[in-house]
Amino acid sequence: MNTLTRRGVLQTAAAAGLLATAPAALSACAMGGGDGDTKTEQDDKTNVNPLGVKDDAPLEVVIFNGGFGEDYAKAHEAMYKEKYPKAEIKHSATAEISKTLQPRFVDGSPPDFINNSGAAQIDFNGLVSQNALTDLAPLLDAPSLDVPGKKVRDTLLPGSLLPGTYNGKVFSLNYAYTAYGIWYDEKLLADKGWQYPKTWDEMIALCKTIKAAGLAPWTYQGKHPRYMSWPILSAAAKLAGPEILLAIDNLEPNAWKHEAIKTAADAYSQLAVDGFILPGSEGLDHIQSQTEWSLGKAVFISCGSWLESEQKKVTPPAFRMAIAPTPSLTSGDKLPFAALRGTAGEPYIVPAKAKNANGGMELMRIMLSKKGASDFTKKTSSLTCVAGAEEGVELPPGLTSVTKALKASGDKGFNWVYNSFYRKLERNLVDAACGDLFTKRINAQQFVDACQKGADEIAKDTSITKYKRS
Amino acid sequence: MRHGRRLFVFTFLVPPLALYAVFVLSPYLQAFQISLTNWRGLSPTYEYVGPENFTRLLHDHYVWNALKNNAIILVALPIITIVLALFFASMLSVGGQSGKAGVRGVRGAAFYRIVYFFPQVLSVAIIGVLWKEVYAPRSGMLNGFLRGIGLDGLAKPWLGDPDLAFWCVLAVMVWSNVGFYVVLFNAAMQSIPREIYEAALLDGAERGETLRKITVPLLWDTIQVAWVYLAILAIDAFAIVQIITEGGPGNSSDVIGLRLYGDAMNESKFGYASAIGVAMFFLTLSIAVVSLRMTRRDRIEL
DSSP, X not given: OTTSOHHHHHHHHHHHHHHHHHHHHHHOOSSOOOOOOOOOOOOOOOSSOTTXXXXXXXXXXXXXXXXXXXXXXXXXXXXXHHHOTTOOEEEEEEXXXXXXXXXXXXXXOOOSEEEOOSTTOOOHHHHHHTTOBOOOHHHHHSBOSSSTTOBGGGGBOTTTTGGGEETTEEOOEEXXXXXXXXXXXXXHHHHHTOOOOSBHHHHHHHHHHHHHTTXXXXXXXXXXXXXXXXXXXXXXXXXXXXXXXXXXXXXXXXXXXXXXXXXXXXXXXXXXXXXXXXXXXXXXXXXXXXXXXXXXXXXXXXXXXXXHHHTGGGOOTTOOEEEEOOOBSSTTOSSOTTOOEEEEEEEEEOBTTOTTHHHHHHHHHHHTSHHHHHHHHHHHSOEESBTTTTTTSOOOHHHHXXXXXXXXXXXXXXXXXXXXXXXXXXXXXXXXXXXXHTTTSSOHHHHHHHHHHHHHHHHHOTTSOOOOOO | OHHHHHHHHHXXXXXXXXXXXXXXXXHHHHHHHHTTBOOOSSSSOXXXXXXXXXXXXXXXXXXXXXXXXXXXXXXXXXXXXXXXXXXHHHHHHHOXXXXXXXXXXXXXXXXXXXXXXXXXXXXXXXXXXXXXXXXXXXTOHHHHHHHHTTOGGGOOOGGGOTTTHHHHHHHHHXXXXXXXXXXXXXXXXXXXXXXXXXXXXXXXXXXXXXXXIIIHHHTHHHHHHHHHHHHHHHHHOHHHHHHHTTTOSTTTTOOHHHHHHIIIIITOOHHHHHHHHHHHHHHHHHHHHHHHHHTOOOOOOO
C-alpha cells in the first residue's frame, strides 16, 4: 500500500496537468480564430432585386429583446419569407447583445442582421473603427419597396441617418423615431387648471403653484441622471442655435463651456435649489422614478418617447401622457418654443463579415417600406424613421402627442450624437456631472467645467477613434 | 502492479485537469498575451503595443479611484467581518450566562446559527437586488423603518448619495459574509477543549477577556484563513457592486473589477482590460503573501 504516497499522486497530477495544458494552450485562443474568407452570398442585381439577394441563402437575425419585444421582427421576417420562400430564416432574441455576439465577431461568423441595442449593446465606436460593419449605402440608394419612384434614402424623416453616420458613411440604421422632451399628464394639468409653461420663468412659477398644492413638480431618473442632460442641452440649443451641438459632437475645445449651456444648466439646477424635485429622486433608478411619476407623485419628467411603452403596465387608465418641448429660456431664443429634439434611435446593423449581408440589407428595406414601418408602429406603439408611415394607425395618447409635437417642431428640430460617438462621455462623465448638479453638490459653472473635462479626456484618449459630423 | 495503479490514478486525473487547463489556465495565460495588445474584441486583428496599456493604467485616475475603494474594502471588510463573526461565534458557543454549570452558548444559539447562515444560501444576484430595494429612498425598508420609529431625519437617499453609496455596499458585503465565518469559527471553537474555558471561568475571567486571551489565540489559524478569503473577496467585489450601484453615483462606489468589466464590455478595450486583469493578478498575489507573512504567529499546539 505504500506505493500510493502523497508525493506520488502529486507528481502524477503535475505530469497530467502539463500534458493536458499543452494542447489547450496551443489550440484555444480567444483572439485568434476565423480570419477565414467570408464571401457574401450574391445574386445578380435586377430591378426587382436591387441588392442582389440570393433567394435561397439563409438569413440569421438577432433581435434585442427589450421594450419593443420581438414580435415586430418576426412579422418583418415573414414578409422577407414571402418574398424569398426558399430562404431559411434563423431568428433569435436576447437582452445581452454584446455578450452573445462579441465572440462571434471575433470568430468572423457574425449573424446577418443585428438589432444592436439596449444597455448591453456592442460599442459602436469599437465596431466602426474595426471595420466590422457593412456600409449601408447600397440599401439607401435602392428603390423603396412601396413608395414608387423614390430611393429608400428619400423616404426617411429628416436627420434619421445622422445617428448612424460615422465620418460620412452610414453604418447603422436607426429605425425607431424618438422625440425627447418633458412629459406630463394632460388630464392632471387640465383638472388643476394649469398650463404647460412656454418659458422658463413660467415653469418656475408653475412649480411654486404645484408645490403649494402638495405635489412634487419634478422627478428624474436619479441613478441615471444623464436623462436631465437632455433638457439642458435642448434648452441651450434653442437659446443659442443648434451649432453648439455640432461643436459638442465634434469635441471642439470648450464646446461645453458655451454661455448658453451654462445658462440652461443654471436654469434647471434651480429645480434642485428650490426643492422642486421629488425628495429621494437621486436614489431612484429610471423605473422607480418613472413609476412615481406615473402614479402622479411628480408632475414633470424628462424622457424620450419610449416612455409610454416602458410605463404601460403601471400607467393608470385615466392618465393622458403627453410630451412637450423644453420651455424657452429667454424671449430672444434662436429656435422657437416648439423646436424639439427628434432623433432616430434603435440601431440595426449588418456585420461586414455577414454571410448574407445582402439579405440583411433586404430585411432593412422591408422594414423601411411603408407596410413594414406601419406594422412596426402598430405592434410597438413607436414611430419609425419612415416619413408618414404612422398615418392611418391608431396611436395611444402619448404617441399622438409625439406626432403632434414633431409636426409643430418641423424643420426646427435638432439633435446631437456625441452619445453614440463616445458612449462613455454621456453614460459616465456627463452623467456624473448631472448627478452632482441635481443634488446641489455643484453649480452650473462647475457643471460645464466637469462636462468639458470629460470631453477633453475623450479628445485626448488616443485609444478612442474620433468622428466628425457636419 | 505499481504501474497499474499509476495508470489508474492518471485516468481519473486527466479529465478534470484538462477541463481546468482549457477553461481556467489557458484564459489566464492568454490574458497576459492580450494585455500587450490593442485588441478591441470585435475582430481577430490586433497589434502588439508593448507595455503601453500598463503605462496608461498608471495614469488612469478612474483605475486609481476604483483601487482606492478596493483598498478601503480590503481593510474594512476583513476587520469588521472577523470581529463580528468572532463575537457572534463566541456568544453562540461559550457566551451563555455564567453562574450556571458548564460552558454553553446563549439561549437560542442553534436558531441564531441558522439565521446567520441565511445570506450564505442566497446567490449574490439575489442579495444585490434585495438590498437595492431595501435602500430605495421612497419605498425601501430601511427608510420605511427609520420613518416608522420617528427618525425621519435619518432617512437618506442612500444609494443616490455619493458619500453613502459605497458604505451601503460595504455593509451589504459584511452582512452577506459574516454568517459563513460565524459557522467557520464556531466549528473551530468546538475543537478547543471545554476545560480551558471552564478553568478561565473559575479564575473569574470576563467574557471579553476569554475571547481575547483564549479564543482568538487558539483560533489564529482559522482567522488567518478567513483573512485571506476576505481579502480576495475585497479585491474582487465586482458582482455586488455591479448589481447594487453599478459603481455610481459618479464612480463613487467603483471597484477595480467593475472598471475592468466596463473597459472590456462597454468600451470594447479588451487589451486594456486584460492589462488591468494582469495587474490585479500580481496585486492579489502580493496581498495574499503579505497578509500570510504579517499574520504569522507561533502555532499553539493543544
